Amino acid sequence: MASIKDVAELAGVSKATVSRVLNNTGQIKDATRARVNMAMEKLNYRPSPLAKSLATSSSNTVGLIVTSYRGSFFSELMAEVQEMMDSQEKFLLVGRGKRSRQSEQEAILKLMDMCCDGLILHTRNMYDEDLLDLAQKSTPFVILDREVKGLENRSVVYEHAEAGRLAVEHLIANGHRKIACLAGPRSRMTAELRYAGYVQALQDHGIEVDEGLVAEADYDRVGGREAMAEIYQRHPDVTAVYSCSEEMCVGAFDFFREHNISVPDDISIVSFDSVSICTMLTPQVTTVHFPIKEMAVEAAQVLVSLMSGEQDIQPKRFAPELRLRDSVRRLSVSNNNAV
C-alpha cells in the first residue's frame, strides 16, 4: 500500500518527480530516476489505477457490453477483444445489459462512470436514437453487428438477410420446396433479417411462404427442439429446415434423435453458425457462417483507431459464406412435389 508519497520521501524527491519517472514524461536526470526506481522496488510500489483515473478521467480500459454472458458466442467475442486489447495494454471491462433498453443504457453509463476509454457495444434493445445520443458524448464506441444510420463509420456489420437467403437458396438448389424455418425472436433485428432472407429466397423461386412452416424460438436449444416439433406436427412432409441459430439446430437434432428422423436421408438442414457447434453434430451440418471472431477483432481495431483520434474510418463489412457439409440431401425430381 505504498503510495507515490512514500516513494518520493524514500527517494528524497517530490511526488511530481516520481510521477514523471512513472509516466516517462519530462526530463529527468539519470541518477534521480535510478533513485526513484530503487525506492519503488524497495517499497513494492504499485500505482493506484483508481487515483490515476480520477486525476486523468481515463483508465486504460475499454468496455464491452453484451446481452448475456452465456455461451461460447460471448466468450469468444470477449476473448478476441481482450487479445486485441492486450497489444494496447488495455484492460477489458465487461458489462451486461439484460434484456431491456434501460438495462443496456445503465450498463453503458456504469462503464462510462468507470472512465472507460472506449466501448464496444453488442446490444440488442437500445434504440438507434439512443446510440445517436451516445455519440454526442466524448467516449468513442463501436457498434457490433448492427447498422445505425448516421453511425456507419462506427458500425461493424454483417449481412444477415443475404446470409439467410444464401442458406435457403442452397436448399432450393437441391430440390427442396417444403422448407421449415426455425426463426429467432421477432424482437431482434438480426432475427428479423435472417427471416427476411428466408422469405426472399422463397420468393425468388416463386415458392409461397407458408406460415405453418415457420416457428419462432429464443435462439436456444430447447426452443429449437420445440419449434421443430411444432412444425413437424403441422407439416410431416417438410424435407428441409433452415435454422437461424446453431443452438436451435442442436435442438432440432434433439428432436430428430427422439423421433428417429435421419439427417440428411429424411430431412435436410442448413443452419447459422458462429462457434462451430454445427461441426460437432452428426452429420456435420452445412452452415452459413457468422464470423463473430473476425468481427470482434475488427470492432476492437476500429475502436483503437477511434481512441487514437482517427476520424474517417470505414469498418469492414462482413459477407456471409456458405460452408458445405453433410446435412443436405439432393432431392430427386420425382420427389419434388413443388410448383
Added chain:
Amino acid sequence: MASIKDVAELAGVSKATVSRVLNNTGQIKDATRARVNMAMEKLNYRPSPLAKSLATSSSNTVGLIVTSYRGSFFSELMAEVQEMMDSQEKFLLVGRGKRSRQSEQEAILKLMDMCCDGLILHTRNMYDEDLLDLAQKSTPFVILDREVKGLENRSVVYEHAEAGRLAVEHLIANGHRKIACLAGPRSRMTAELRYAGYVQALQDHGIEVDEGLVAEADYDRVGGREAMAEIYQRHPDVTAVYSCSEEMCVGAFDFFREHNISVPDDISIVSFDSVSICTMLTPQVTTVHFPIKEMAVEAAQVLVSLMSGEQDIQPKRFAPELRLRDSVRRLSVSNNNAV
C-alpha cells in the same frame, strides 16, 4: 459530469449532506433530503465510483480470475457468478492469468489495485504458497476447483480422481479391459487427478496400466482427435476410451467420423463433461459431470459470506455423478480378451 459539489450548491447544502443522502447515512431532515434529490435529478448526477473507491478503498466489485476467456465453461462460470453478485449489487470484474504463475499473480494484483472487495480464483499455475501468502492480505477470496492445505474453508472442491475412477469403473463393469485414456496436460493438477482415477480403477480390477493406451492433449478438440489417432495406431484393439474433457471427446468423435468407427458398436466412450457438449454428440455420450455452474454459485456464496465477515465457513464439496447415456456398449464375455 455534475459532481457532488454541483449538487450541493444547487441544493444549497454542503457536500457532506449530499454524501449523506447518497449513502443513507446519518440523520437528515426530509425537506433537505428532498431538495438534494431534486438537485441530483436536475443535474443528472451520477456519483463517481472511482472517487468513491479512492476514498473508501472499496469498490462494490468482485473479481474473477480465470486462465482463459474461451469456451462455454468460462462463460457459464462468469454468468453464474455475476448472477449471484447481482443480488448483492456488486459488479463483476474479470481478469485472466494467461498460462504462467506470474501472469496469474499479476492479474490478482491488478484486481486488488482496483480495490475489488473479494476475489474468486480459478487459477491453475499459482503455487499453494502463493495462495497462502495472498491470504495474509485483507482481500477475501475463494479458490475454485482446487484444494489448498490451510485454506480449506476457502476452497470449493470437486473429487476429480473419484470422478475418473467412477467413469473407468463403469467401462470395466461393462466388460472393457483395453481402455484408452485421453488425458489432459500433466501440468494441471486436475488433469493429474483425473488420470489417477483411471489408474486406480484399472488397479482395482487387476488390469495393468499400458502407457500406450494413454495420450496427453491440451484438453481441446484437435488435441483430442490427435491423441485418439495416436492411440488407435498403437492399439487398434482398444474397445473403450475414457476422455478427460468434453472437448477432447468431440475430437475423438472427429476421428471416429473420419475413420468410420461407430460408437458404441466399435468403441465405447465415457467422458468428463461440464457444459453438456457431450449431449450434442451422436450417440449422446455417458459422462461424469463436473458441475461448474453449481460450484461457481457456491464459490460466489462463500465469497459473499467472507466479505460480510463470517469466519467459520465450510464450503460444500462436490461429488462426481455418472450420467448414463448411449456411448457405452456391454462387451460380451467372448469378446473379452482381458486378463
Added chain:
DNA sequence: TTGTATGCGTTATCAT
C-alpha cells in the same frame, strides 16, 4: 441536523 476540513493517490500547472 448540518457544515468544515482533511485525506484518498494520482496528474498537471506553474514556478524555480
Added chain:
DNA sequence: ATGATAACGCATACAA
C-alpha cells in the same frame, strides 16, 4: 531538472 500545490470527486471525523 525538480518542487509546490491545486485539482479530481468522494467519505468521514470533528465541530457546531
